[in-house]
Amino acid sequence: MHDKTLTELAAGLQAGKFSSRELCQAALDRIERLDGELNSFITVTAEQALANADAADSAREAGDAGPLAGLPLALKDIFCTQGVRTSCGSKMLDDFVSPYDASVVEKLRQAGAVNLGKTNMDEFAMGSSNESSFYGPVKNPWDLSAVPGGSSGGSAAAVAAGLVPAALGTDTGGSIRQPAAFCGITGLKPTYGRVSRYGMVAFASSLDQGGPLARSAADCALLLEAIAGHDVRDSTSVARVVPDYTAELDTSLAGLKIGLPKEYFGDGLDPEVETAVREAIKVYESLGAKVCEVSLPHTHLAIPAYYVIAPAEASSNLSRFDGVRFGHRCDDPTDLEDLYKRTRAEGFGEEVKRRILIGTHTLSEGFFDAYYLKAQQVRRLIRQDFLDAFDEVDVLMGPTAPTPAFDLGAQKDPVSMYLQDIYTIAVNLAGIPGISVPAGFAGSRPVGLQVLAPHFAEAQLLGVAHQFQQATDWHLKRPAFGKETA
Amino acid sequence: MMQWETVIGLEVHVQLATQSKIFSGASTAFGAEPNTQACAVDLGMPGVLPVLNENAVAMAVKFGLAIDAEIPETSLFERKNYFYPDLPKGYQTSQMAQPIVGMGNVEITLDDGTTRTIRVHHAHLEEDAGKSLHEDYHGMTGIDLNRAGTPLLEIVSEPDMRSAKEAVAYIRAIHAIVTYLGISDGNMAEGSMRCDVNVSVRPKGQAAFGTRAEIKNVNSFRFVEKAIAFEVERQIELIEDGGQVIQETRLFDPERDETRAMRTKEEANDYRYFPCPDLLPVTLDSAYIDHQRALMPELPSEKRQRFENQLGLSAYDAGVLASSRAMAEYFEAVKEACGDAKQAANWVQGELSANLNRENLEIGDSPVTAEQLGGLIQRVMDDTISGKAAKQVFQALWDGEADSADAIIDARGLKQVTDTGAIEGMVDQVIADSPIQVAQYREADEAKRGKMIGYFVGQVMKASRGTANPQQVNSLLKQKLDQA
Incomplete structure (x- = not known):
């Protein structure tokens, strides 16, 4: 049961082959058995999950089942969940129990999904390896000495290891797509504004976007349908009709124009990753697509611009963690300044502090124009690059990450860690949707193919990914970790 | 002896009379138990987002139109970053580079009847902070976040005022405009209008401004006058003694009628303004602005002119009666009830105002309603009672003896014999x-x-x-x- 897709499990529940309680209990057992080693969950809400599973079973009996009724899921611990700890991977929020549900959490509950718990992540979503979590690193189920990627590393590892069929993550600079690639699963970052950010602890507000990590593009379509849409509580969410993504999966690829950004195949790209990606593109050609090279000339500016804008927003977003109203507070503060200084010194980890410092600096008087304003100008150029490219082609393809999953502890220098996001970060700056699809292996470690589409073209993106998965079986590969022995 | 000129600029914070807060659905009602009117958004909980209250925008636009200001097509919310316990998010959402209301003009009238125009540099929307409560917490500080997120319109004048009297006349004019528009209750005692006063002095005839001091949070007309008077004297004395005014923030102490320097540490802030990524730019097209214009009530200056030209009142009477919305509305209701503007004006400014002043009441609290007063005036005009008897009847109405002038006339047998x-x-x-x-x-x-x-x-x-x-x-x- 643990290696089935969400779509298959939904069919099984519908056919009465098993109950939601059986399904969720099996998943909880597997988490119990395997997650000690994997560390993909920060909090498991077994009791609540089983009660919700029972409720879903009753609803189904009453003929009142929602589209995700009884399906177990996990949520990155960045989504606020009422009555359940929402830590954001930080000591700062180790004891924070949210008084409200995030909008997407509400939507998933209305659709009948059963949340099994909260997954591990880089602290405040700042990282590409899940090593900055206060709750310790997560291991990659394909190779326990490798990282799962980040920042949604817990969600990706949990899905890859068959602990849950799907999970939600967030993507600010690649945090859904890169861990999906490292863990051999499918991960979708929707268009900025497609999914409500209300109740997602903010890292960089103009870049953050929630989305699904699952075993197939079809599963991502099912989940996106449930969580997308305008939310009156998020002014940046867009009032556009949510298409029936599942219904549009079977669109033919004949005549599809694929652009390969030449900047995504340059120096620093691992040869095995490149080989896998080029093989995948051949599959598309065999399905009737036309391939050409395009250019995104400002690609080299994406990382510098991102590391001005994201830390600037983060430095402001994280100001509320001051020990006054919630979260960590230092012992026996002597005065207000001492309260602030020690609370924040103790509560935040190194990477978070580094980014708060960078952001505070770039917004400071005398530096704002040179950094923040300049970065915003670059951002417009990067967005224009994509718009120009989409005048020529329907979708863009390339590797999700320059290398396969690296070893735990291998990236010591923050800048080399930042370079991990070289192919994903520009997508957030431009606000367009992107998906990472399993496309082979480099040694024992999975490789992801990234597909990008114009704003709000998720239906097309999911269809393009789904057609690939109809023709290949990379997404069906499962790691040896956790194989049932009995 | 050196002749000095005072230069004053004002930042007036007007609390807008919206039902809910500027970025959340929590109520803005005054006086609730601490922290009972602060929702997750006001508390700055992780993950919450602001949603702009459209009413606050409409109110700001109306103010802009009332002072003939430019209303830019696009305005922007920015974050002003600083740490303080009553500022839940660690930043205040405000406007800086692109405020909602541009340059405008406010006409002020001084006691001697002369008028002047004071330029408004801009007005911007922002959220209020909470309150720190320093009493009753055994040496600790309590935080009440009920006020956090209350919409404020900050109206920033040019340094156009030259005396405390002008400054007070300006604040009164702003008060009249916002209460006429119904965009604020204008209640200064409850903090609905607060002023930051920038004061400097310079030798008469000198073009360059002197160094200014900013007096924060002055919350009554009288305090503004006193704070300026003290500050002007302090600065002149300081300079004449060979000293220099330093640019600083000061607080007015109403107990001692003096201003005192705040600790300089509190103002050594770099607020790191940047556009708030959670809020879209506000774009207002001309149709929206025209719509708001159409919804605007008659303004003080328009009312004054109408009282003079259509009702035949003297310029002085028209000015007094139009000075506040409550006064003007009362007067017009009396006029409606009795049918004679001059009689209505005489009674409102005479007997009624005398009684209100004696008992220190606002016109809105008058125990005699406009309808009652109008009924009384009618009985004078149709010779039912004499002018002398009318004063008795007024007093009886004031004391609540009966509901109408007629009832009192009957009960007391005051009906004039005309047989x-x-x-x-x-x-x-x-x-x-x-x-x-x-x-x-x-x-x-x-x-x-x-x-x-x-x-x-x-x-x-x-x-x-x-x-x-x-x-x-x-x-x-x-x-x-x-x-x-």
Whole structure:
């Protein structure tokens, strides 16, 4: 049961082959058995999950089942969940129990999904390896000495290891797509504004976007349908009709124009990753697509611009963690300044502090124009690059990450860690949707193919990914970790 | 002796009268138990997002239109970053580079009737912070976040005022505009209007401004006047003693009528303004602005002109009656009820204002309603009661003796006798009873008679218990006494 897709499990529940309680209990057992080693969950809400599973079973009996009724899921611990700890991977929020549900959490509950718990992540979503979590690193189920990627590393590892069929993550600079690639699963970052950010602890507000990590593009379509849409509580969410993504999966690829950004195949790209990606593109050609090279000339500016804008927003977003109203507070503060200084010194980890410092600096008087304003100008150029490219082609393809999953502890220098996001970060700056699809292996470690589409073209993106998965079986590969022995 | 000129600029924070907060659905009502009107958004909980209250935008636009300001097509919310316990998010959402209201003008009227135009540099929307409560917490500080997120319109003037009187006239003008527009209750005691006052002095004739001090959070007309007076004197003395004014933030202490420097540490802030990524730019097209314009009520200056031109009131009366929305509305209701603008104006500015002043009441708290007063004036105009009796009736209405002037007139038997036969009878009786006075009257010349007739009038009025129509009494007496 643990290696089935969400779509298959939904069919099984519908056919009465098993109950939601059986399904969720099996998943909880597997988490119990395997997650000690994997560390993909920060909090498991077994009791609540089983009660919700029972409720879903009753609803189904009453003929009142929602589209995700009884399906177990996990949520990155960045989504606020009422009555359940929402830590954001930080000591700062180790004891924070949210008084409200995030909008997407509400939507998933209305659709009948059963949340099994909260997954591990880089602290405040700042990282590409899940090593900055206060709750310790997560291991990659394909190779326990490798990282799962980040920042949604817990969600990706949990899905890859068959602990849950799907999970939600967030993507600010690649945090859904890169861990999906490292863990051999499918991960979708929707268009900025497609999914409500209300109740997602903010890292960089103009870049953050929630989305699904699952075993197939079809599963991502099912989940996106449930969580997308305008939310009156998020002014940046867009009032556009949510298409029936599942219904549009079977669109033919004949005549599809694929652009390969030449900047995504340059120096620093691992040869095995490149080989896998080029093989995948051949599959598309065999399905009737036309391939050409395009250019995104400002690609080299994406990382510098991102590391001005994201830390600037983060430095402001994280100001509320001051020990006054919630979260960590230092012992026996002597005065207000001492309260602030020690609370924040103790509560935040190194990477978070580094980014708060960078952001505070770039917004400071005398530096704002040179950094923040300049970065915003670059951002417009990067967005224009994509718009120009989409005048020529329907979708863009390339590797999700320059290398396969690296070893735990291998990236010591923050800048080399930042370079991990070289192919994903520009997508957030431009606000367009992107998906990472399993496309082979480099040694024992999975490789992801990234597909990008114009704003709000998720239906097309999911269809393009789904057609690939109809023709290949990379997404069906499962790691040896956790194989049932009995 | 050096001649000094005072230069004043004001930042007036007006609390907008929206039902809910500027970025959340929590209520803005004043006086609730601490922290009962602060939702997750106001508390700055992780993950929450602001949603702009459209009413606050509409109110700001109306203010802009009222001062003939430019309303830019696009305005922007920015974050002003600083740490303080009553600032839940660690930043205040405000406007800096692109405020909602651009340059405008406010006309002020001074006590001597002269008018001046004060330029408004801009007005911007922002959220209020909470309150730190320093008492009753055993040396700790309590935080009440009920006020956090209350919408404020900050109106920033140019340094155009040259005296404390002008500054007060400016604040009164702003107060009149916002209360006329209904965009604020203007209640200064509850903090609905607060001022930061920038004061500097310079030698008369010098073009460059002197160094200014900013006096924070002054919350009454009187305090503004006193704070400026103190500050001007302090600065002049300082300079004349060879010192220099330093640019600093000061606080006004109403107990001692003085300003004191705040600790400099509190102002050494770099606020790191940047556009708030959670809020879209506000774009207002001309159709929206026209719509808001159409919804605007008559403004103080328009009202003053109408009172003068259409109702025939004097410039002074029109000015006083239009000075506040409450006063103008009361006056117009009285006028409506009695049908005579001049009578209504006289009563509102005379008897009513005297009573209100004596008991320190606002016109909105008047125990005599406009309808009651109008009813009373009607009885004077149709000669049912005399002017003297009317004052009695007014006092009785004020004291709540009855619901209407008519009820009091009936109960007290104040109805004026206008029946000529009845008055004639009383006149004849008085003449018959006063032979000596009649003889003296008839011997006197015309000039003296004028004074002497008062005695007879008084006697007739007394006989009628004040109900006889004095004009009728007068003319009948004159007629009969002059006959012989």
